[in-house]
Amino acid sequence: MSLRFYQRLLRLDWTLVLAVLALLTIGAFFIFSASYRAPELPVSPLYRRQIGFALVGLGAFLGMVLLDYRRLRDLAWLLYLIGLVGLVLVLVPGIGKKMYGAVRWISIAGMQIQPSELAKLASILTLARFLSNTERDPERFSYILKAFAIVLPPVVLILKEPDLSTASVLLGVTVIMLFVAGVPLRTLGALALAGVLALGTLLTLLFFKPQWVPLSDYVKERIMVFFDPGRDPLNSGWNAIQSALAVGSGGLWGKGFLQGTQDVLGYLPRTVSANDFIFPVIAEETGFIGAMVLLSLYAVVLVAGVRAATAAQDKLGRLLATGLTGLVFCHVFVNIAMTIGLLPIMGIPLPLVSYGGTFVIGALTALGGVQSVYTRRHI
Amino acid sequence: MSWRGLFDDEVFRLRAVLVVMLGALGVLGVVLWRMQVANAVLYQHSLSEQSVRRLRLPGQRGQIFARDGTLLAGNQPSYNLVLYLEELRRPGRRQNTVTNVEAVVQKLAQILGEPPRLKRSDILAHIHQRLPLPLTAWRNLTPAARARFAEQTLGWRGVAVEVEPARVYPEGALAAHVLGYVRRAEPEVEEEAAFNYADPEMTGHAGVEKYFDALLRGTAGEKILAVDVSGFNYRFQLPGLAGKLQQRAPVSGHDVVLTLDARVQRLAENALEGVSGAAVVLDPNTGDVLAMASRPHFDPNDLTGVISRETWQLLLNDPGKPLLNRALSGAYPPGSIFKPVVAMAALDLGQADPAAMYSCPGYFMIGKHRMECWDNRVGHGPLNLRGALTHSCDVYFYNLGLRYGGEVIHDMATALGLGRRTGVELEGEVAGLVPNEAWKRRVWHDGWRDGDSCNFSIGQGALLVTPLQMASVTATLANGGKVWRPRLFLGLREAAGALPRPPPKLAHTMAWNAAHLRLVREGMRDVINAPAGTGKHAALPDVMIAGKTGTAEIGKKGEGHKLAWMIAFAPYEAPRYAIVVLVEEGVSGGATVAPLIHNIMNGLFHPDTGEGEG
Numbered sequence: 005m006s007l008r009f010y011q012r013l014l015r016l017d018w019t020l021v022l023a024v025l026a027l028l029t030i031g032a033f034f035i036f037s038a039s040y041r042a043p044e045l046p047v048s049p050l051y052r053r054q055i056g057f058a059l060v061g062l063g064a065f066l067g068m069v070l071l072d073y074r075r076l077r078d079l080a081w082l083l084y085l086i087g088l089v090g091l092v093l094v095l096v097p098g099i100g101k102k103m104y105g106a107v108r109w110i111s112i113a114g115m116q117i118q119p120s121e122l123a124k125l126a127s128i129l130t131l132a133r134f135l136s137n138t139e140r141d142p143e144r145f146s147y148i149l150k151a152f153a154i155v156l157p158p159v160v161l162i163l164k165e166p167d168l169s170t171a172s173v174l175l176g177v178t179v180i181m182l183f184v185a186g187v188p189l190r191t192l193g194a195l196a197l198a199g200v201l202a203l204g205t206l207l208t209l210l211f212f213k214p215q216w217v218p219l220s221d222y223v224k225e226r227i228m229v230f231f232d233p234g235r236d237p238l239n240s241g242w243n244a245i246q247s248a249l250a251v252g253s254g255g256l257w258g259k260g261f262l263q264g265t266q267d268v269l270g271y272l273p274r275t276v277s278a279n280d281f282i283f284p285v286i287a288e289e290t291g292f293i294g295a296m297v298l299l300s301l302y303a304v305v306l307v308a309g310v311r312a313a314t315a316a317q318d319k320l321g322r323l324l325a326t327g328l329t330g331l332v333f334c335h336v337f338v339n340i341a342m343t344i345g346l347l348p349i350m351g352i353p354l355p356l357v358s359y360g361g362t363f364v365i366g367a368l369t370a371l372g373g374v375q376s377v378y379t380r381r382h383i
Numbered sequence: 384m385s386w387r388g389l390f391d392d393e394v395f396r397l398r399a400v401l402v403v404m405l406g407a408l409g410v411l412g413v414v415l416w417r418m419q420v421a422n423a424v425l426y427q428h429s430l431s432e433q434s435v436r437r438l439r440l441p442g443q444r445g446q447i448f449a450r451d452g453t454l455l456a457g458n459q460p461s462y463n464l465v466l467y468l469e470e471l472r473r474p475g476r477r478q479n480t481v482t483n484v485e486a487v488v489q490k491l492a493q494i495l496g497e498p499p500r501l502k503r504s505d506i507l508a509h510i511h512q513r514l515p516l517p518l519t520a521w522r523n524l525t526p527a528a529r530a531r532f533a534e535q536t537l538g539w540r541g542v543a544v545e546v547e548p549a550r551v552y553p554e555g556a557l558a559a560h561v562l563g564y565v566r567r568a569e570p571e572v573e574e575e576a577a578f579n580y581a582d583p584e585m586t587g588h589a590g591v592e593k594y595f596d597a598l599l600r601g602t603a604g605e606k607i608l609a610v611d612v613s614g615f616n617y618r619f620q621l622p623g624l625a626g627k628l629q630q631r632a633p634v635s636g637h638d639v640v641l642t643l644d645a646r647v648q649r650l651a652e653n654a655l656e657g658v659s660g661a662a663v664v665l666d667p668n669t670g671d672v673l674a675m676a677s678r679p680h681f682d683p684n685d686l687t688g689v690i691s692r693e694t695w696q697l698l699l700n701d702p703g704k705p706l707l708n709r710a711l712s713g714a715y716p717p718g719s720i721f722k723p724v725v726a727m728a729a730l731d732l733g734q735a736d737p738a739a740m741y742s743c744p745g746y747f748m749i750g751k752h753r754m755e756c757w758d759n760r761v762g763h764g765p766l767n768l769r770g771a772l773t774h775s776c777d778v779y780f781y782n783l784g785l786r787y788g789g790e791v792i793h794d795m796a797t798a799l800g801l802g803r804r805t806g807v808e809l810e811g812e813v814a815g816l817v818p819n820e821a822w823k824r825r826v827w828h829d830g831w832r833d834g835d836s837c838n839f840s841i842g843q844g845a846l847l848v849t850p851l852q853m854a855s856v857t858a859t860l861a862n863g864g865k866v867w868r869p870r871l872f873l874g875l876r877e878a879a880g881a882l883p884r885p886p887p888k889l890a891h892t893m894a895w896n897a898a899h900l901r902l903v904r905e906g907m908r909d910v911i912n913a914p915a916g917t918g919k920h921a922a923l924p925d926v927m928i929a930g931k932t933g934t935a936e937i938g939k940k941g942e943g944h945k946l947a948w949m950i951a952f953a954p955y956e957a958p959r960y961a962i963v964v965l966v967e968e969g970v971s972g973g974a975t976v977a978p979l980i981h982n983i984m985n986g987l988f989h990p991d992t993g994e995g996e997g
Contacts, residue, residue, distance in 0.1 A: 184396050249433075252418040252426025269434050270612035292419035299408050306408075310401040314394055322393065326400065333404045340411050344418060 007379075012070060015379040020308035023301045024065075024356060024371060028058045030286070030298065031357035031364075038267050038277040038285045038359075050278050050359050057361040061368030068372025069379055073324055076373075080133045083126035084154075090119025091161035100165075108165050108351075120170050121366035123158045125373075127174060128181070128327035130154055135185040136319035142186035148195070151182060166220045168227075169350030173334040180330040181323055184313070227348050243281065246271045247343040250284035251295075258291030278359040280351055283343045298357075302336045305329075305371070312378035321377035328370040335367075436515055436608040441584035442601020443548055445636030447562060447591060450671075450873050453645035454553050456562055456592065456683075461549035462524045464491065464532065465517035468510065469615035470541030481506050488520055491542065494535045495528045497521055513580055515608045515616035517545065523688065549687070550585055556682040558648050560708035561641070561675050561809065561871065563590020564683035578605065585687075589706070591871060594808045595639050598875070604633030638876040642671035650986040651676040651964075654979040660966040661709035661850040664983070667858035667952060667961040669887040670867025672807065675851070677713075679705040711805070711812040714847035715965065718935030719757075719775045719917075719972065720948045721796075721842025723860055723903050725783060726768055728795035730899040733787030737902050740765050743778035749833045754781060757934070772906025775917045775932060777841050784840025789831055792839050793819035798893060799856045800866055801848055807869045815852055818845040842933060850963045853950055858961035860907070861929075861952035863900065864893035907931050908955055911977075918949060920977035926988045927955035930962075930980065932972030944968055947975035953984055960987055 007015070032051050039048040093110050094100040101109035101116065109116045131154050134140075140147055155178045162171045183192055207227070209217050214224055250266035253259075266272040267285055277285055287295045309329025316322035332355050339354045341347040353360055355367040418426065447456035471487060473479035484506050492499040501520050509518045524532070529544060536542060550565045565585040584600070587593035607630055609617040651662040651674035664674040681698065698706060707713065729735040745762030747754045756762060756777040763776045771779030784792065796802065802817035816822075818839065820831035838844030851869060859866050867887055874884035907929035910918045917932045930951030936943045947969025952958040962983060969975030 180400055184393060184400060186392060186396070248418070249426055249430050251415070252423055253430040254419050255423040255427070256420050265430070265434055265609070269609060269617055271434065287415070287419065292415055295415050295419065296412060299412055303405055303408055306404050307401065310397050310404075314397050319393075322397075326397065330400070330404075333407075337404075337407050337411070344411070344414050346411075346414060 009070070012379050015381075016069065016375055017308045017311065017378050019304055020371070020375065023304040023308070024368070027298075027301050027305075027356040028062075028364075030301075031282070031359075032058070033261070034282055034286050034289070034357070035278045035359045037262050037264065037289060038282060039274075040262050041268055053361070054359050054364065057364045058356075058368075060361075061365040064365055065368040065372035065375070068369055069375045071376060072380065073321055073373060073376040074318075074380075076129055076324075077133050077320060080126070080130045083122070084130040087119060087123030087126040088157060088161065091123050091158060094119055095161070095164055108167055115361075118360075118362040120158075120162050120165070120167060121362045123162070124170065124174055124177075124331060125328075125366060125370060127155050127158050128177060128331060128370075129324065129373075131178060131181055132320055132323035132327055135181060136323050138319065142182075143188055143191075145191070148182060148187060148191065151178060163219075166223050167351065168219075168223050169338060169352040172350075173331065173338060173352065176334045177327055177330040181327045184326045185319075185323055226350065243273065243276065244342075244345060244349050246273075247281050247284040248345050250288040251344055254288040254291040254294075256292050258287070258289045258294050261289055264288035279353050280339065280358060281343060282354055282358045283340050286357075287343075299340075302332075306333055308378075309371075309374050312374045312381070315381035316377050317380060317382045321380065325374045325377040328374050331370055332367065434609055434611075436579040436610055438516065438606040438608055439578040439581035440604040440606055440633045441582055442603055442633035443635040444550065444565070444585050445599040445601065446638045446876075447599070448638060448640045448876060449558075449643045449645040449648070450640060451644050451646065455558060455641065455643070455645070456550065456552050458548040459551040460546045461522060462529055462544050463519050463547055464495070464521040464524055465519050465543055465545045467517055467541045467543065467616070468514065469611075469617070472613075472615060477507075477510055481510065484518070487542065491520065491532070491536075494531055495521065495524070496531065497524075497528060514614045515610045516580055516582075517543075519545075522547075523549065550683075551687075552683045554645065555684065556680050557645065557652065558643055558675070559590075559680050559683050560677045560710070561590050561643060561672075562683055563592035563594075564588055564686040565592050566687070580608075588686075589811075590708075590809060591639065591641065593810060595872070598639060599636040601636030602634040604631040606630055640873045640876050641871050642666075642669075642673065642873045643675070643871065644673045646990065647960075647987065648674040648676065650674065650983045651962075652678075652680075653986075654964060654983050655966075658966045659703065659709075659968060660964065661713065662964045662979075662983070663710050663850050663854035663962070664987075665854045665858045665867075665869060665961045667861040667865075667867075667958045670855070670858065670869045670889075671873070671887065672851075672869050672871050673960070675708075675710045675871075677707065677709040679703040681705045708809070708811060709850065709965070709967075711807065711809060711849050711851045713965075714813050714815045714849055715946055716844070716846055716935040716937065717842040717848045717853060718933035718946065718948055719777075719842055720853060720931045720933035720950045720963075721846065721848075722772060722775065722780055722840075722933075723907060723931055724796055724799060724801075724856060725780055725792050725840045725842075726772065726903045726906070727860075727895065727899060728791040729783045729787045730768075730902070731895055732791040732795055733783075735768075735783065735787060737768060737899065740767050741771070741779045741782045742766070743776050745778075747778045747781045747837070749781075749785075749837060752834065754834075754837055769902060769906040769909060772903065772931070773909040773913050773916050775910070780840040781837045784836040785833055789819055789836045789839050792836075793817055796846075798866075799859055800890065801846075801852050801856065805851055805855055805869045807851060808871045812851070813849060815849055816845055816847040843935060850965045853948070854961055854963040857930075857950040857952055857963055858958075859893065860900070860904065861958035861961045863897075864895045866890040866893065904929055904955070911951070917973040918951070918977045918980070920973065921949065921951060921980040921984065923953075923981065923984055923988065926953050926984065928953040928980075928984055929955050932977060934969070934971040934973075945970065947972045949973075949976035949980050951980045951984070953988070960984075 032055050035054050036047060036051040039050050099110055108118050110119060131151060134154060135151060155174055159171045159174055210224055210228055217224060246266060250272055264285055266288055267277040272281055272284055286298060306329060309325055313322045313325035316325055335352060335355045338347055338352050342349050353363050444458060446454060449455055466484060471484050473483045481503060485503055488499045488501050566588050567583045567585050587596040611617050647664050651664055655662055655676055655678040659678055662676045666673055730737060742765040743756055743763035745756050745759040763774050766776055766779050796817045802815055804812045804814050823829055823831055835844060839846060855869055868890050910916045911922050911928050911930050918930050921928055921930060928951055930949055933948035935946040938944055947966040949972045950963045952961045962980060964976050964979050966975050
């Protein structure tokens with residue numbers, strides 16, 4: 005069924021569109037706030053660049069809506085391959101850019117991009133294509149094994165950067181997709197048990213025989229500081245303490261726009277307050293009420309995503325929408341949880357709000373994919 | 384499982400996924416509630432703990448005025464060159480910042496033409512202890528240095544001239560011993576504690592600056608400083624702090640008005656020019672101290688700034704003891720100025736016959752011991768009490784002392800306030816000593832002998848008085864028996880104009896027989912106005928002055944040092960001034976001090992003829 009452009013737009017989930025626009029606006033405002041220091045001082049142009057990224061991202065969103073997701077099916081493996089090549093390139097000395105202890109960027113035509121963003125989306129697409137093949141039986145163990153075989157190469161490469169958080173997010177999304185694809189509960193339960201056991205072993209080893217753990221020292225330290233923030237209050241533990249102080253001191257109504265002090269005085273490091281730690285800035289200035297508004301907007305996005313998956317006209321669309329929505333969820337949850345001390349500090353941004361070009365475009369592309377499914381729903 | 388069944392299952396699973404995702408957001412919401420609502424105060428407290436510093440600001444010190452409005456102690460701006468470290472900081476280790484500050488100080492030293500006063504260790508100490516506060520590099524810049532600074536540092540960041548009040552005594556050394564001086568120090572104990580830093584405050588270290596320190600000091604204010612993550616001051620208006628943390632402006636101290644009269648004080652000090660000694664002028668009708676001078680002296684302006692340990696030691700070890708206020712911290716034998724007290728004791732307490740005559744052959748025999756009269760060439764011949772006062776005849780008073788005993792003299796002297804601190808508002812006052820038999824038995828384990836009575840009767844022996852005590856005795860003789868508590872505090876000067884002035888304090892009134900007092904006063908008038916009076920050099924042609932001279936000896940007779948004294952009051956009928964002058968190492972009261980009393984009195988009653996020079 006082919007629709008005209010405006011007809012396609014009319015089929016969009018407009019609650020989602022409004023929530024997305026609200027989140028982008030909030031992002032621009034608080035990126036401004038995070039870079040603001042004093043009336044006498046110039047504000048870094050980050051917020052303006054973010055607006056530019058958001059506009060490009062909205063273009064990508066629209067493009068994805070107009071593009072039939074079923075045509076992506078044929079491109080899946082190609083995109084997957086490109087993603088892998090990008091991840092390998094990051095690890096090649098001289099090409100990958102090192103920032104804050106990890107190599108996550110490569111520069112193409114003067115632009116810094118994160119190949120892991122493409123790899124995530126491509127992996128989800130490829131996984132959806134694989135899992136939606138009706139010739140395969142979700143109850144067979146090989147179904148699961150092959151699914152993991154698809155995500156493991158990017159996961160391992162991302163872990164090498166090292167970027168534990170993005171790798172775990174990808175694994176989390178895989179589990180959600182397997183669940184929706186129909187893998188029996190007992191199989192998933194066993195999988196979860198194995199995961200918990202593996203994690204337990206990992207932590208035990210970290211604290212008692214850290215040299216046996218095949219992770220970089222940076223990652224090891226991050227994990228250990230989570231369980232013991234006083235271990236290194238001036239380095240890895242610092243951001244955890246300061247972001248909790250920012251959030252907690254916001255109170256019910258917050259200190260007011262531009263009135264937060266944690267970023268101004270540099271306690272919340274300027275290098276992270278606009279991206280991974282944008283949530284503490286918002287929570288300090290808008291308080292519990294503001295944080296709740298933010299969470300509600302994300303809830304709207306998630307509900308719209310599941311609505312799209314439910315209404316999808318085929319299994320590919322359902323799984324694609326599920327995976328992309330799951331991706332947004334994992335980012336939101338992990339990011340906020342780490343800033344309030346529920347999870348170890350990981351370099352993971354808040355979708356649509358954190359500063360970062362690749363990421364905001366990636367998130368809007370993902371949501372565009374979801375709406376591509378939704379606008380081609382069963383009626 | 385059918386295709387349709389599988390589909391149903393998938394929808395169910397999707398709903399489950401949604402429930403889990405929204406539930407996870409709910410968990411975040413609960414944790415946020417606990418942090419932002421239930422425990423917000425804890426987080427806010429920790430936040431201000433790490434990012435807010437409270438600086439104590441001292442109140443502007445109150446001024447000190449003389450009763451005539453002369454400013455005796457005030458404040459003047461001191462221009463200090465300060466460095467703002469937050470603008471001079473360098474990335475990396477703190478040593479980089481120290482090095483940069485040092486370089487800036489060197490450059491400034493060349494511009495100002497002043498040697499650098501800050502050492503590397505000073506800069507380091509400041510960074511460790513008072514990082515968010517400006518660092519003072521030079522104090523009290525000269526106008527020329529300020530001009531050079533203004534011309535040559537345009538566009539420099541992190542350097543500025545700040546104004547700080549400095550104590551100044553516009554009249555220089557005038558009334559130095561009464562005023563005292565201040566030192567600038569960080570306050571020791573903090574009344575409200577919670578301050579992180581305190582600016583140095585001026586503290587009174589002697590004189591009324593010390594006695595009225597609490598009044599002069601004012602109430603400290605506070606300033607809230609924001610410190611950034613490195614501990615530097617955040618030099619911009621911090622968003623979010625305004626309105627939440629009150630800044631308290633300091634309250635200036637009270638302005639104190641002293642009973643001193645600058646003109647009288649100047650007269651008293653001029654009288655002591657070039658000698659060692661003390662002078663006190665009291666108002667006999669109130670006990671107000673109109674002047675209190677002591678020599679040698681010091682200039683409090685020299686002691687308030689930065690002074691070296693050597694200068695300070697020199698001042699402390701000076702044999703002339705310039706810091707000592709001789710008017711109340713020096714105890715001396717009074718000699719013959721004590722005779723009016725002895726006369727009142729014999730008349731009022733000993734029922735002596737006012738008309739009794741004793742003959743003076745120039746000496747007096749106690750058993751086999753011969754005691755000389757001061758004029759031992761031919762003696763004074765037969766004298767009555769009035770004549771004995773006029774001539775200051777020792778033999779007459781030996782007779783009185785022997786006849787009526789030491790106790791009556793002791794009782795009269797004590798009733799007049801001798802042997803006790805007067806209670807004037809200054810520290811360091813000594814009590815002096817009025818001996819009697821009980822005292823001698825207690826201290827010397829010996830009985831009271833006739834020689835003791837004789838010595839006592841001419842103001843010698845163990846008796847010790849301060850010039851201020853004698854001024855008070857003089858005032859009592861002048862005013863007919865009122866013993867005032869001498870005072871320096873006249874009141875507070877408030878901006879509103881109405882100044883609360885406590886009434887003078889009357890200690891008690893002597894129950895003197897008026898005829899006895901008249902006799903002693905007439906004797907004292909003759910001292911100055913009779914041709915043979917010992918104090919005739921003090922006389923003024925148009926103002927009737929009464930007084931008594933004295934020459935006391937310390938150490939062995941002959942080789943001892945002589946203290947020259949004189950007490951005086953005027954005008955005779957309605958006295959307005961009671962004066963005592965002491966000159967250490969004088970010839971005699973009549974020769975050394977009477978002309979000084981003349982100068983003071985002349986200045987007091989003839990202000991237009993030049994101050995005391997006539």
